Amino acid sequence: MEYLDFEMPIKELEDQLAKCFEIGKESEVDVTATCNKIEKKLEKAKKDIYKNLTPWQRVQLSRHPNRPYTLDYINAICGNTFMELHGDRSVKDDKAMIGGLGKIGDQSFMFIGQQKGYNTKTRQYRNFGMANPEGYRKALRLMRMAEKFGIPVVTLLDTPGAYPGLEAEERGQGEAIARNIFEMTRLKTPIITIVIGEGASGGALGIGVGDKVYMMENTWYTVISPESCSSILWRSWEYKEQAAEALKLTGEDMKKLKLIDGIIEEPIGGAHSDRQGAFDAVQDQILKAFDELKDLNDTDLVAQRMDKYANMGVYKE
Numbered sequence: 001m002e003y004l005d006f007e008m009p010i011k012e013l014e015d016q017l018a019k020c021f022e023i024g025k026e027s028e029v030d031v032t033a034t035c036n037k038i039e040k041k042l043e044k045a046k047k048d049i050y051k052n053l054t055p056w057q058r059v060q061l062s063r064h065p066n067r068p069y070t071l072d073y074i075n076a077i078c079g080n081t082f083m084e085l086h087g088d089r090s091v092k093d094d095k096a097m098i099g100g101l102g103k104i105g106d107q108s109f110m111f112i113g114q115q116k117g118y119n120t121k122t123r124q125y126r127n128f129g130m131a132n133p134e135g136y137r138k139a140l141r142l143m144r145m146a147e148k149f150g151i152p153v154v155t156l157l158d159t160p161g162a163y164p165g166l167e168a169e170e171r172g173q174g175e176a177i178a179r180n181i182f183e184m185t186r187l188k189t190p191i192i193t194i195v196i197g198e199g200a201s202g203g204a205l206g207i208g209v210g211d212k213v214y215m216m217e218n219t220w221y222t223v224i225s226p227e228s229c230s231s232i233l234w235r236s237w238e239y240k241e242q243a244a245e246a247l248k249l250t251g252e253d254m255k256k257l258k259l260i261d262g263i264i265e266e267p268i269g270g271a272h273s274d275r276q277g278a279f280d281a282v283q284d285q286i287l288k289a290f291d292e293l294k295d296l297n298d299t300d301l302v303a304q305r306m307d308k309y310a311n312m313g314v315y316k317e
Contacts, residue, residue, distance in 0.1 A: 004060050006049060010269075013042040046268050053218070055244040055253075059226055061218035062197045066272035068279070069129075070098060070113035070156045073196060076279035077286075078102030082111070085145075088137035091171065096127040096163070097135030097207075099142040101151070104283060107290065110146035112139045112207055113156030116197075129198075130163040133176035136206045140180050143187055152190040152290055155207040158197030160225065162206065177206035184209035185309065186302050190293035192286055194264065195219045195251075196271075211305050212289040213259075215251035216278070217266040221259075222249035259312060261289075 003011045017038045024031035053061070061067070074082050082102035086093040099112040114131060117123030139155075146153050162173055184191060184207075193210030199221030215221055226244035227237045248254070251263040264285050267274035293301065 056241040091134040094135030114159040136176040161200040162203035188298040220249040
């Protein structure tokens with residue numbers, strides 16, 4: 001297990017607990033009472049730390065190297081029913097954007113999301129979760145396929161942003177994202193969107209227009225990363241914590257601003273500390289959202305989605 005800076009008090013207590021158990025095994029001394037005291041301290045420390053996280057600490061948790069990624073959720077939720085589909089039928093298959101058909105129970109879904117890597121080799125293979133234009137065009141192709149066959153769409157957002165390279169711009173990065181946003185607003189099938197990690201800028205919004213939009217507890221969703229915001233405003237990355245606070249990027253902020261529909265609670269310690277708990281929470285939210293949308297006809301579904309986004313940013317003086 002890797003620990004972040006603010007998690008060090010937890011690491012110290014866990015080390016003490018492990019040592020206590022070890023002493024109990026190696027000697028005939030009864031250490032039960034001591035271990036119980038340490039366990040209570042550990043439980044209290046976890047509650048105190050994870051229930052009072054700053055926006056920057058949530059950003060750090062969203063990037064935790066042990067945090068589950070899109071394929072982890074899909075494989076856990078769908079099991080062996082998931083069938084990945086490839087290619088945009090124009091350029092190539094973008095490995096940073098994955099998609100395919102899978103089942104939860106008897107209900108089929110089209111799953112689409114950005115995929116990051118676990119080590120240097122797979123991060124390069126997945127382009128660090130930064131999709132090219134062909135990735136967004138693949139996503140749109142799969143969404144249109146889902147619409148044709150009446151299959152609901154689930155999008156999982158986890159990206160530091162769309163790939164900003166010259167070749168991506170040459171192939172129409174901005175147009176591909178804009179086209180997705182336009183087409184998703186009028187797609188005649190339910191769309192459920194969940195931010196499972198980083199939700200940065202148009203790279204996330206390119207598959208993020210949904211009838212129901214949720215954020216996991218320790219994720220962020222905003223127009224720019226705190227580091228980039230800091231470098232623009234203060235010419236330095238040292239002010240990333242202030243930038244994270246000012247950007248209002250947490251689930252609580254987004255819910256208060258009525259930009260998302262809900263927050264999915266994570267296990268104490270984050271999704272990486274109890275993967276199965278995180279998978280179950282996401283699955284439950286998908287099924288709950290689908291139950292709310294499945295009886296709407298196409299006209300009402302699209303009208304409701306368009307109204308949802310048209311009302312964003314509206315305020316009264």
